[in-house]
Amino acid sequence: MSSPVIIITGTPGTGKSTHAQLVANESPVPLRHINVGDLVKEKGLFEDYDEEWQSYTVDEDKLLDELEPIIAEGGVILDWHTCEIFPERWPDLVVVLRCEHSQLWDRLEKRPVFTATIHSLHEFTHPHRSYPLKKIQENNEAEIMQVVLEEARASYPPEIVVELKSESTEDLEANVTRIVDWIQAWRKERGFES
Numbered sequence: 001m002s003s004p005v006i007i008i009t010g011t012p013g014t015g016k017s018t019h020a021q022l023v024a025n026e027s028p029v030p031l032r033h034i035n036v037g038d039l040v041k042e043k044g045l046f047e048d049y050d051e052e053w054q055s056y057t058v059d060e061d062k063l064l065d066e067l068e069p070i071i072a073e074g075g076v077i078l079d080w081h082t083c084e085i086f087p088e089r090w091p092d093l094v095v096v097l098r099c100e101h102s103q104l105w106d107r108l109e110k111r112p113v114f115t116a117t118i119h120s121l122h123e124f125t126h127p128h129r130s131y132p133l134k135k136i137q138e139n140n141e142a143e144i145m146q147v148v149l150e151e152a153r154a155s156y157p158p159e160i161v162v163e164l165k166s167e168s169t170e171d172l173e174a175n176v177t178r179i180v181d182w183i184q185a186w187r188k189e190r191g192f193e194s
């Protein structure tokens, strides 16, 4: 494998997709950005859709089967709000983004609900309702309790798990530079770059 597998994780709203896109753009080698939530929806890798929570119950076996051959090729950024289902051998780096909780609350309040598919009459008649309040609360609590960070630490070796603050544009730029530098160093160590 000439390119690494990177997981970018964190509570929804911490900036995973923004980071993943920028890293993919600035990476010295092509990296495929996979927004796992979108993949689950596109490929129907779920058992169920909970309308009240506006969330999918992911079929983990199907998801892992779908991802396995992609991961085997390397050069992937997995972008998802959870990471523990991915086998320990998959990632070379696990980035956990963190954001102060009141700022996270503001970001989630502004978040529109993206509905690629209309799942119910209610969704059809209320297409612009915002992100559900209880989901904002749940995510906010999860960020305070650092659930995703604990999960990453419990699932992968400590030396590959990196916690990064994502509260400002300066943080974003510094994080992207750091990850791109890490990719270069990873390739150099393996003789892919001089």
Ligand SMILES: Nc1ncnc2c1ncn2[C@@H]1O[C@H](COP(=O)(O)OP(=O)(O)O)[C@@H](O)[C@H]1O
Binding pocket: 010, 011, 012, 013, 014, 015, 016, 017, 018, 019, 107, 165, 166, 167, 168, 169, 171, 172
């Ligand atoms: N470091 C940051 N500083 C300021 N705003 C940010 C930062 N990271 C993300 N955002 C903003 O927060 C919102 C959520 O970001 P997004 O990348 O969609 O998060 P996630 O993929 O984790 O749900 C977006 O409006 C994005 O522009």
